[in-house]
Amino acid sequence: MVKRPFATVAVFVLAVFLIAQTQTKAAPDTSSIQFHDVTQPAGLHFVHNNGAFGKKFLPETMGPGVAFIDYDNDGWPDIFLVNGMDWPGHVQKHSTPKLYHNNHDGTFTDVTHKAGLDIEMFGMGVAVGDYDNDGYDDLFVTAYGQSHLFHNNGNGTFTDVTQKAGLSGPKEFSTSAAWVDYDKDGRLDLVVGNYVQWTPETDLYCTLDGKSKSYCTPESYKGTSVRLWHNRGDGTFEDATQKAGLGEPTSKTLGVAVLDYDNDGWPDLLFSNDTQPNKLYRNNGNGTFTEKAVVAGVAFSEDGVARAGMGVDASDYDHSGYPSLLITNFSNQMLSLYHNEGRGLFVDEAPRSEIGRASLLTLGFGCFFFDYDLDGWADVLVANGHIDADIQRVQANVKYAMPPHVFRNDGKGKFQEVTKSLGQAFDSPRVGRGAAYADFNNDGRLDLLLSTNGGPVYLFRNDALGAAASYHSLRFKLIGVKSNRDGIGATVKLTSGGETQTQMLRSGSSYLSASELVLTFGLAQHDKADAIEIRWPSGQVDRLSSVPAGQTVTVTEGKGITAARAYGKKN
Numbered sequence: 001m002v003k004r005p006f007a008t009v010a011v012f013v014l015a016v017f018l019i020a021q022t023q024t025k026a027a028p029d030t031s032s033i034q035f036h037d038v039t040q041p042a043g044l045h046f047v048h049n050n051g052a053f054g055k056k057f058l059p060e061t062m063g064p065g066v067a068f069i070d071y072d073n074d075g076w077p078d079i080f081l082v083n084g085m086d087w088p089g090h091v092q093k094h095s096t097p098k099l100y101h102n103n104h105d106g107t108f109t110d111v112t113h114k115a116g117l118d119i120e121m122f123g124m125g126v127a128v129g130d131y132d133n134d135g136y137d138d139l140f141v142t143a144y145g146q147s148h149l150f151h152n153n154g155n156g157t158f159t160d161v162t163q164k165a166g167l168s169g170p171k172e173f174s175t176s177a178a179w180v181d182y183d184k185d186g187r188l189d190l191v192v193g194n195y196v197q198w199t200p201e202t203d204l205y206c207t208l209d210g211k212s213k214s215y216c217t218p219e220s221y222k223g224t225s226v227r228l229w230h231n232r233g234d235g236t237f238e239d240a241t242q243k244a245g246l247g248e249p250t251s252k253t254l255g256v257a258v259l260d261y262d263n264d265g266w267p268d269l270l271f272s273n274d275t276q277p278n279k280l281y282r283n284n285g286n287g288t289f290t291e292k293a294v295v296a297g298v299a300f301s302e303d304g305v306a307r308a309g310m311g312v313d314a315s316d317y318d319h320s321g322y323p324s325l326l327i328t329n330f331s332n333q334m335l336s337l338y339h340n341e342g343r344g345l346f347v348d349e350a351p352r353s354e355i356g357r358a359s360l361l362t363l364g365f366g367c368f369f370f371d372y373d374l375d376g377w378a379d380v381l382v383a384n385g386h387i388d389a390d391i392q393r394v395q396a397n398v399k400y401a402m403p404p405h406v407f408r409n410d411g412k413g414k415f416q417e418v419t420k421s422l423g424q425a426f427d428s429p430r431v432g433r434g435a436a437y438a439d440f441n442n443d444g445r446l447d448l449l450l451s452t453n454g455g456p457v458y459l460f461r462n463d464a465l466g467a468a469a470s471y472h473s474l475r476f477k478l479i480g481v482k483s484n485r486d487g488i489g490a491t492v493k494l495t496s497g498g499e500t501q502t503q504m505l506r507s508g509s510s511y512l513s514a515s516e517l518v519l520t521f522g523l524a525q526h527d528k529a530d531a532i533e534i535r536w537p538s539g540q541v542d543r544l545s546s547v548p549a550g551q552t553v554t555v556t557e558g559k560g561i562t563a564a565r566a567y568g569k570k571n
Helices: 006-026 354-358 466-470
Strands: 033-037 066-069 078-081 098-102 108-110 123-129 138-145 148-152 158-160 172-180 189-194 227-231 237-239 253-259 268-273 279-283 289-291 312-315 324-327 336-340 346-348 364-370 379-384 405-409 415-417 432-438 447-452 458-464 472-479 491-496 499-504 519-524 528-535 541-548 551-556 560-566
Touching (some): 066 447, 354 405, 472 491, 472 528
Parallel strands (some): 472 551
Antiparallel strands (some): 078 098, 098 108, 364 379, 405 415, 491 499
16 A cells, blocks of 8 residues: 555545535535425315226226416416316216416416316326417327317417317327427427227226236237327328328337437437337438337337336436436336437436336336426436226235335436435325426426326425525526427527536426426526527527526527516516
């Protein structure tokens, strides 16, 4: 062993101490952040109707989705909740989706009837986007049976334009959906995931214990293909599924994510499939896609098995410049965390991480990356819940109702589960399904909306104390000009304090749900973004510098910042 002079050793020890202090300062105790259940005081009195009446029909296990949508453009995200309905011949109550208006004071008002959205359907999921570029976000609601497109009239009301838009006809078991300008013509197209070929008439008898009927697995039914609707620009859509190369008929899709996994500037599509291989479609830039999941390493588990994929999301969680993938799976299968190696290849990091160990016995649905503590590193949320209330009779270690997972990103490529530190109400078991995030109270922190199957919705407010409360964020609302009005597909690269984060504004992801169309960047203790680069789908590149934290800035394509609002400001 080499001897060190005392002074050198002292300097070395001091340096280690300072590094430790810096790391501690940069990572406040997670218990200083709490997700408080504010559902009831917020006025969200909603209970999902899954139509269950004892026959255990497959669609009863799946929903519902949730969404944040600023439908009136007042800068405050409103809430849309998907609902099911009773089966024919077993009608007990009238149930419809719900739209809640944000009152800017932490409360919401039910405006469903006034908005013209009180239409019964067996709803599943929802996608939010301005398909006609009129400045107001529209709603596409997936369903078992007929999905619906609701046009936002800009006066607080919506009109069902499903038939007028050419979207009526297909009666499918549709699940997650996303708006995406896949051909970069400035208009949002629509991609819809479809599950299996099931009807009440073809329902099969399945059992867990050999005595009573249980819900069948998707393996009991034939799959189908996703559907791609191309926006003609005149308010109508054409079915481009086969022409685009997306017509694989065996898929059993539950989750849809849009990402540019190879950074070529064209949006690619990832579909998580239940008991079928996941599909990753590379955008060829000419209106067609090529399936790459097997060669990319995301089709199967490490041992070559097709898992029960549910929700999905994509994010550059390690600041590599490439988006990695998160997919929720069935119990006893663990989450998938596919790290993007940057050469068209992914490696599943979950089996060697806490994410894999902690999720082995849980059944995940909604999921996403989000920076809940604003330290500049994307964390992970997963909504959990089983599909059969009798599961413990055959698997003692697997529960029906389960707490969610929150995995904190330590900034070194590792995740630590911190769910229990985020509050007792948040850590409670529930039959989770959809999940979305938004800053509903304009404080710069991301709040959570979680749905349950056959139960209530939950709104959790993100509250920070102590050192965590001093962390900054900067939020971006994008307005496209040549690109689609929402700026969906634009990539924002932000540098602050020597770290560079990259986010794409995307529709879809999670499970059946839609988060706000605003990008939130955590800046930790830095009070400004040093440099910002925005690459729009049109090819336009806008650059900004020295933008102060603590505000939501509106950036218009080709014009830079056109509006700004500090956090806490009411209007």
